[in-house]
Amino acid sequence: MIKLPKNEGLNIVPFIDIMLVLLAIVLSISTFIAHGQIKVELPKSEFAESSSDEKKKLLISVDENNVFYLDDKTATLDEVKEAVNTLDKEQLVELKSDKNSKFESFVQIIDILKGAKHTNFQIITERQR
Template sequence: MLKIQHSEGLNIVPFIDVILVLLAMVLSISTFIAHGEIKIELPKSDSSEQSSDDSHKLQIIINAENVFYIEDKEASLEEITEKINALDKQTIVELKSDKNAKFDSFIQIIDILRSQHHENFQIITEKAQ
């Protein structure tokens, strides 16, 4: 007589569950990274105003680690100087500086603006509650 043995195979259902959870995590993290938003905590001000005209603006951001950004892309002081030098004098420069950034970093940007005789800029703050 011939006996057939049934061996238990590898149960891959839990493995697939784990892989799907990992895939969901990777996709959600990559979507977050793709937005590329720079996290800064703006200083609070009672006289803060929101500007509505987004055309003809250049945004310069200084984060808490004193890294400079032009329009959400990391930039050196030389790149910022070149960009401001190439700007039309009517273009508004928005300055956003994290409240924990060094004041020296902020002053460096103001000095660049003054040296290029560009006086059309705004200092962006958060409305105090």
Template sequence: MLKIQHSQGLNIVPFIDVILVLLAMVLSISTFIAHGEIKIELPKSDSSTKSSQDSNKLKIIINNENIFYIEDKEATLEEIAEKINALDRQTIVELKSDKNAKFDSFIRIIDILRNKNHENFQIITERNP
């Protein structure tokens, strides 16, 4: 009787699964790293104000989706109010708002500043070309 041996081929399906999982992890980590900076498009004005180099300042940012940030970390209005209430009156509050953000979001920050009687703030814009 003649025995026929079937050669066992290399099963690469588990290898492909592992590679796809690694690829998904690399892509998700790389997009997280790429979003390290908050992208906003500042409104343009003839009398633009640039960001000050003063280290004694609080940066508040509103992006185009009306999400608030304090010092590049996402924050709620309550957290912003607490932070402003804890500020010294001499500390500069630097306000950057995306040109496509709702005006209502901008006004909410201004109201928090007014309630505290904090008048030492800057509205950052870009210069018209």
């Protein structure tokens, strides 16, 4: 039988610290999963149309920090260019740009589409109420 000296027991403080860190990680990951998309505050337009339901389309997003995304995954401008160059000319490209992002970021995407002679794209906006 193991005897512990008096006034000494199991120290559970490190265990509690680890559990709190794991809880914080789970909560932060579950928040992203619940939203399931990149936060982009779209500009408002009086004549915004709903997105078409074509099977294959490429979504290019720019958030307020001017970070580019391809189908909700972070991408560099070169990766965006490569993705557009490999597309079929008939495939739809959807552009989402945060209203607080630099206009230059949006122009860079348009420039890539022009360079690839890709004209089948639509700009996603939010309907003005």
